[in-house]
Amino acid sequence: MTTLLNRREVSKMVLGLAAGAGAFGLALPGQAAMDAAGLLRQADAIRNPQSSFVVDVDLKNYEGRALTGQTKVRTHSRVAGGQFQTIVYITDPAADRGKILLRNGNNLWLYDPASRSSVRISARQRLLGNASNGDVVSSNLVGDYAPEMQGAETIADGDRRNRDCHKLYLTSRDRSTPYSAVEFWVDAANARPVKAKFYTGSGSLIKVAWYRNYGNQMGAQRPTEVVIADGFDPNKVTVMSMSGYSGRDLPASWFTKEWLPRFTL
Amino acid sequence: MDPRPALLAVTAALGSAAPTICLADDFDLPPLVGGAAVAEVPLDVPVEGLAEGDTDDLPAEPAAGRLGNTTLSFELRGVQTKGLDGSSTAALRASAHWFGRVSPAEDVDLVFNLRARAAKIEGDAFSVEDNVRVDVQELALSWRLSPAVTVDLGRLNIRNGVAQGFNPTDWFKADSLVVTDSQDPGDRRRERLGTLVVGGTLTWGSTLIQAGYRPEVDADPGSFLSDMDVVGLGLDRTNPSDAFYLKVTPDLGGNLSLTGNVLVEDGRLGAGLELSAAVGQSLVVYGEAFVQDRRPIAALALSDGAGSAGFRDGVGAGDGFDWLPQVAIGASWSLPAALVGQQDVSLALEYHYNGAGLSGAQIDTLAAAAGADLGAAGAIRGFAAREQEPLAREQVFARFAWNDFMGDADLAAFGFYVPHDGSGLAQISVGVPLNDNAELSLRAFSTFGGRSTIYGANPTEATAQIALIYTF
Numbered sequence: 001m002t003t004l005l006n007r008r009e010v011s012k013m014v015l016g017l018a019a020g021a022g023a024f025g026l027a028l029p030g031q032a033a034m035d036a037a038g039l040l041r042q043a044d045a046i047r048n049p050q051s052s053f054v055v056d057v058d059l060k061n062y063e064g065r066a067l068t069g070q071t072k073v074r075t076h077s078r079v080a081g082g083q084f085q086t087i088v089y090i091t092d093p094a095a096d097r098g099k100i101l102l103r104n105g106n107n108l109w110l111y112d113p114a115s116r117s118s119v120r121i122s123a124r125q126r127l128l129g130n131a132s133n134g135d136v137v138s139s140n141l142v143g144d145y146a147p148e149m150q151g152a153e154t155i156a157d158g159d160r161r162n163r164d165c166h167k168l169y170l171t172s173r174d175r176s177t178p179y180s181a182v183e184f185w186v187d188a189a190n191a192r193p194v195k196a197k198f199y200t201g202s203g204s205l206i207k208v209a210w211y212r213n214y215g216n217q218m219g220a221q222r223p224t225e226v227v228i229a230d231g232f233d234p235n236k237v238t239v240m241s242m243s244g245y246s247g248r249d250l251p252a253s254w255f256t257k258e259w260l261p262r263f264t265l
Numbered sequence: 266m267d268p269r270p271a272l273l274a275v276t277a278a279l280g281s282a283a284p285t286i287c288l289a290d291d292f293d294l295p296p297l298v299g300g301a302a303v304a305e306v307p308l309d310v311p312v313e314g315l316a317e318g319d320t321d322d323l324p325a326e327p328a329a330g331r332l333g334n335t336t337l338s339f340e341l342r343g344v345q346t347k348g349l350d351g352s353s354t355a356a357l358r359a360s361a362h363w364f365g366r367v368s369p370a371e372d373v374d375l376v377f378n379l380r381a382r383a384a385k386i387e388g389d390a391f392s393v394e395d396n397v398r399v400d401v402q403e404l405a406l407s408w409r410l411s412p413a414v415t416v417d418l419g420r421l422n423i424r425n426g427v428a429q430g431f432n433p434t435d436w437f438k439a440d441s442l443v444v445t446d447s448q449d450p451g452d453r454r455r456e457r458l459g460t461l462v463v464g465g466t467l468t469w470g471s472t473l474i475q476a477g478y479r480p481e482v483d484a485d486p487g488s489f490l491s492d493m494d495v496v497g498l499g500l501d502r503t504n505p506s507d508a509f510y511l512k513v514t515p516d517l518g519g520n521l522s523l524t525g526n527v528l529v530e531d532g533r534l535g536a537g538l539e540l541s542a543a544v545g546q547s548l549v550v551y552g553e554a555f556v557q558d559r560r561p562i563a564a565l566a567l568s569d570g571a572g573s574a575g576f577r578d579g580v581g582a583g584d585g586f587d588w589l590p591q592v593a594i595g596a597s598w599s600l601p602a603a604l605v606g607q608q609d610v611s612l613a614l615e616y617h618y619n620g621a622g623l624s625g626a627q628i629d630t631l632a633a634a635a636g637a638d639l640g641a642a643g644a645i646r647g648f649a650a651r652e653q654e655p656l657a658r659e660q661v662f663a664r665f666a667w668n669d670f671m672g673d674a675d676l677a678a679f680g681f682y683v684p685h686d687g688s689g690l691a692q693i694s695v696g697v698p699l700n701d702n703a704e705l706s707l708r709a710f711s712t713f714g715g716r717s718t719i720y721g722a723n724p725t726e727a728t729a730q731i732a733l734i735y736t737f
Contacts, residue, residue: 062296062298064298065297065298067298068672068673069673069701070701081518091334092701093701093702093736094336094701094702094736094737095338095698095701095702095704095734095736097334097335097336097736098334098335098336098365098366104516104518105518105519105520106519106520106543107519107520107521107522107541107543108543109522112454112455113336113364113365113366114336114362114364114378114455115422115424115451115454115455116403116421116422116423116424116454117424117426117454119427119429119451120427120522120541120543120549120551120597121549121597121599122543122546122547122548122549122597122598122599122611123543123546123547124546124547124599124601124602124609125599125609125611125668155293156293156294156295157295158295159295160294160295175544175545175546176520176543176545176546177546178546197292200601200602200603202601202602202603204602204603205292206602206607207607208292210295212295227295227296229292229295229296230607231292231607232602232606232607233606233607234292234296236607237296237298239298251412251468252470252471252516253413253468253471253472253473253516255516256471256473256514256516256522257514257522258473258475258512258514258524259466259473261424262374262407262415262466264334264366264368264374265334
């Protein structure tokens with residue numbers, strides 16, 4: 001297996017050699033002035049409003065081409081210290097209705113309305129098919145990962161069309177982040193997120209995400225779909241569809257496990 | 266020239282024509298999947314045409330059906346039980362369970378958790394009086410007086426604790442169970458009566474303060490408030506004495522979660538805390554402790570003077586009030602991707618200490634009970650079971666969970682083990698979703714150890730159960 005380090009080193013070598021000659025023949029508008037952190041911050045601001053908001057998320061799980069399950073949630077995200085606190089309220093399927101996932105920093109809790117009790121879970125535990133907890137809760141990458149520019153590439157976007165992109169390589173700043181490293185492509189024309197590859201600490205590719213179906217949500221063009229492929233089993237795919245973004249003041253006290261029995265939509 | 270754009274175009278064209286999933290091993294292309302989500306987007310439609318559509322709208326109410334955000338489920342369960350005496354009994358149980366939180370008025374929520382159940386037990390004649398129950402597990406009103414203050418009145422399941430197998434800080438669990446089909450502490454949290462309280466919540470900055478009062482309910486046997494046939498509320502069980510409680514949960518941010526609590530029960534003080542932290546992506550460590558001015562289990566169980574003098578002395582039945590600690594510490598570990606890929610497999614291991622439970626020597630006395638002392642020994646075992654406290658002073662607990670181990674089916678297994686006498690209990694369960702609403706549940710548990718040990722003396726030695734659960 002190719003390790004992440006090898007992959008990264010090879011990538012650097014290739015890009016380093018090609019950059020001086022105008023790699024892939026792409027124009028890179030503003031690249032000189034664009035630092036990696038600034039670009040990632042722009043992409044974060046496109047992925048998520050940078051103020052507290054509510055959004056409905058529909059997760060469809062596929063195996064092969066077949067739909068194997070569907071979950072609908074409403075997420076409440078509150079900005080705190082450059083990152084988000086998030087409450088994910090499950091509305092469908094019926095058996096899971098009312099269950100809540102809370103993320104506050106590295107605190108993750110799953111609340112069961114039938115017992116009015118919460119269980120602390122790890123970031124690795126999955127609740128929603130191939131999407132991890134980290135996929136469903138809102139997050140800014142720029143605070144959790146150290147980005148570096150890795151030049152430019154033309155890649156297939158979520159609609160299978162070629163798109164000129166800046167490529168960023170994100171390295172986890174500490175052990176609490178969901179992934180050790182992320183390859184992240186943003187549209188060279190407008191800093192929109194296009195694609196991301198997520199890696200574990202051992203260098204294994206754990207999932208690949210495509211950001212697509214951009215639409216006007218809370219005053220900006222944002223991806224309303226994320227297609228997530230399982231890095232271990234490419235037949236397993238989750239499609240996250242976001243709709244109905246709206247700004248809302250959310251009290252800090254909601255984002256503790258003791259509040260969860262009181263939470264209502 | 267970079268050959269990739271041309272290669273992508275060719276691969277994309279193939280992908281559009283192929284009926285099967287198309288995903289390059291190196292994930293150059295997004296997958297094509299069934300349904301409308303991805304496959305319906307034709308390759309020749311300009312992305313910009315799709316992308317610029319204004320989809321800004323307000324969130325619609327979640328489509329949760331006519332039940333709103335409440336949950337109604339029906340369950341049909343067959344139970345085969347093997348008793349310690351070798352007898353075998355079959356039972357069929359049916360139940361309906363409806364719970365949720367609705368808002369009848371602005372700033373007012375109604376919390377309810379209602380269960381109706383009927384059982385037909387092999388060899389017993391069915392009668393409504395004896396075999397049908399309606400449990401009002403919760404029924405309470407909650408008023409939001411201001412964004413920072415909420416007041417609650419009614420029967421509520423007030424749940425504390427972070428451990429999985431035993432919760433020392435979960436003060437109101439005693440004598441609360443309405444169903445005992447499962448030995449899983451997680452199931453038992455769902456299957457208990459709430460406590461009649463008046464209480465409230467105050468938000469102070471990002472700190473949450475909860476306080477309340479549990480009044481004593483002294484009801485006559487056979488009355489509506491106690492154990493009347495079919496509809497008795499059982500408030501005498503959940504409200505046996507006056508109690509005041511206080512919980513404080515500061516927002517420590519980051520990684521730590523802490524809740525401190527104080528309970529004053531019949532004028533006697535108890536205090537505790539629960540703490541948890543994540544270590545990396547896969548490990549959660551946690552602990553909770555509670556110390557209370559109280560009497561040990563044996564003293565409470567034999568307060569009527571049952572048992573011979575030697576037996577009573579041997580189990581500590583004469584012990585008075587003392588500060589007795591209870592502790593549960595443990596960790597849960599999600600196996601890393603390097604071992605299990607994307608599978609969701611987790612292990613939990615806990616150590617339980619109950620200062621009110623039996624020491625090793627006291628366990629030996631209990632095990633050696635004979636003749637007239639057998640009744641007293643049974644009273645101690647029964648009392649601990651009703652209180653939902655470990656009878657042994659020390660035990661360990663382990664749980665294994667593998668979600669989606671086969672399709673969407675979940676597998677879970679757990680066990681308790683008492684090191685002093687080598688006894689324990691193990692349960693395994695499998696949940697197989699049949700569709701979004703129906704689930705087939707299989708469950709079995711068995712005790713192990715000698716017949717006079719802590720777990721081996723359980724009157725039910727083993728059960729096997731199959732259930733069909735339908736949720737609307």
